[in-house]
Amino acid sequence: MELFINKISKPSQLLISLSVVCVISALCYSLSVYLDYKVVAFILLLTVSIAAVLFDIIPVFATAILSALIWDYFFIPPHFTLQVGSTEDSILLLMYFVIALVNAVLTYKIRQIEKIARAKEEKANTVKLYDTLLNSLSHELRTPIATIIGATDNLQSNNRNLTAANKEDLISEISKASFRLNQQVENLLSMSRLESGFLKPKKDWCDIIEVIYDAVKRIEENNISQQIAININPDIPFFKLDKAMMEQIIYNLVNNAIQYTTQNSRIDIIAHCHADVLELIVEDNGKGFPAEEIDNVFNKFYRLKNTKTGGTGLGLSIVKGFTEAMGGSVHLQNLSTGGARFTISIAAKTSNLKSIKNE
């Protein structure tokens, strides 16, 4: 209802409701041989009630008044005059007016109350989202900063009490914290580039095998305990895509799988080409996603309930944003064997120029 009202301007609403009253009145008039004028009153009141549900207060008031005048002029004897013959009819006309107006006002009031309630609810939801976001973000940024400040304080003012091993540990913590901080900042920058709407993919021929191995190499630098298996047909064509975005998509998907699976789990990366569509699959043999949360995982700042690992909830929304920026789509499903499968499908130009032996 709300949408209906918002879409139509007030003058058009007025025009529509007045025409409807006129049409209904004309119909009733043509049937006036069979219809008592009191029945016509009910039909017109019904019309006003329906207008009250659909339209704004001013068109509804106008409809109420016009219908009362029409009823009086055309239907209440004596016809074609605004005069009313009997006292009974005067009371009926007065009641008609009152009922039509009360009807209009009541419906309008109910709608206003609904509107306020909805606005309140929306505001509460926004505040809640903002709080969650701020909490997760401040936690993710402050934890590494706290580590760096704490560790350097220790090295500066507590140096004498620290063993060589202590010092090395502190330095290693500073290093880990700064990489974590850097990762979060990169994510936030990617997200804000996406949000700005200025992000245009720079498409060039991509050797998808190279892209996947480059992303995996970056991940393996973090000494992971999971097995990563890459399965690509060596004859896969080149695709015209944004290599940096593709690499980030793969990195984020695999990194996500690593965060949420246990040691020695297996992560499979599969790529193939169906009719100029690149299909890229990243799946793991972990526990999969809670069914009721699957729809939310690509939302910005969304974190699974009961997660302990660090993260801002940006990785997968960046995957979605980059994929869509290149005109593709991303799909997540739980596997019947356990584990989760992400499928990226992007239509792109392909080139089968894979080997030139004679040059």
Next chain:
Amino acid sequence: MNKAEVLIIDDEAQIRKLLEITLQSNNYTVNQADTARNGLITAENHPPDMIILDLGLPDEDGQSVLQKLREWYTNPVLILSVKNSEEEIIRALDNGANDYLVKPFRTGELLARIRSALRHSAADEGGTSITCGEITIDLEARSIKKNNESIKLTATEYRLLSVLAKNEGKVVTHQYLLREIWGPGYINQSQYLRVFIAQLRKKIERDANRPEYIITESGIGYRFVSKQDY
């Protein structure tokens, strides 16, 4: 060899301090400038062996500083910047930067790039062979050997490898490679480059999917590296 002199042009005192400590402890002499103006004056009064230039300077865009330097300065210039867009990097390389490193950077990586840049400027460009790790390229005989075993390359593969190897340690842009090897008409035919890089890797790398010699610089180009630097 005398201590090489490096001029740092960067407005951030913390970065200058970090570079100073890193470079001095690795036997370089360090000079510093905190603005484009001071940097240009210092470079002119006392030309260093190498310049490390930031792009985000307060008084002038680093790209234009680079252009001014390149009017007369022939020693290596390494760009060290937070700007990481492909356009900015390619522009700097086109403006005559020898190399580009994005902040935050690993100091090991920085030192490797500095060593490589200085080695190039000191090297006799008329040499007849290039050795890089296990690979030796004989520029006169147009042949290559890995661990003293001959590797058969096609003419184009050889040209590609020799361009990369002559610029060892330094990023070479796609455009440059396409122009040098196939000619100006092929500048947008990057799929040729992908094909030949893949073929070359199959011949010279231990595992073509995990290259150790020909490293991809996403969206920019390739870098031929010798492991001894890392």
